[in-house]
């Protein structure tokens with residue numbers, strides 16, 4: 001029961017000029033696809049082949065014998081989630097209960113934006129910046145490499161991939177510019193609102 005790469009909900013060039021078709025082509029078509037191929041090859045013929053990807057990630061998270069399965073499985077999941085966080089119609093402001101909760105837990109949308117941008121910019125090396133629901137409170141967290149909030153009991157609401165392959169073709173070393181462009185123009189607040197309402 002192999003994990004299948006979900007189709008993108010938009011064309012490869014739909015996120016331009018903020019993320020180029022070339023970046024999506026490599027990031028989705030090569031990097032993400034490779035994590036999934038590696039994951040499926042590693043679990044094939046094992047009991048994990050019959051488990052959901054989420055369960056395999058949680059089971060292998062702290063097992064030194066299963067680092068490759070965890071890394072490829074978590075990167076498969078993280079990227080599938082990331083693509084859903086982006087939309088050609090994204091950016092702007094959240095609305096409804098999620099907007100109210102952001103104001104309550106961060107003080108204001110601007111403070112939330114600043115904290116998310118700061119986390120994405122300061123994650124040292126490869127990793128991810130996340131908005132998560134943690135014991136009923138919205139928080140910004142960062143994770144290194146393939147690490148994911150799924151293994152910390154936190155519920156992902158949004159993420160930003162800050163591996164260099166996510167932005168280097170378009171922004172070179174300017175990760176803050178990629179992060180700002182993504183937050184202001186691409187974040188899919190409808191997807192985030194759905195994650196938030198499902199988690200409550």
Ligand code: MN3
Nearest residue numbers: 161163165166
């Ligand atoms: Mn990536």
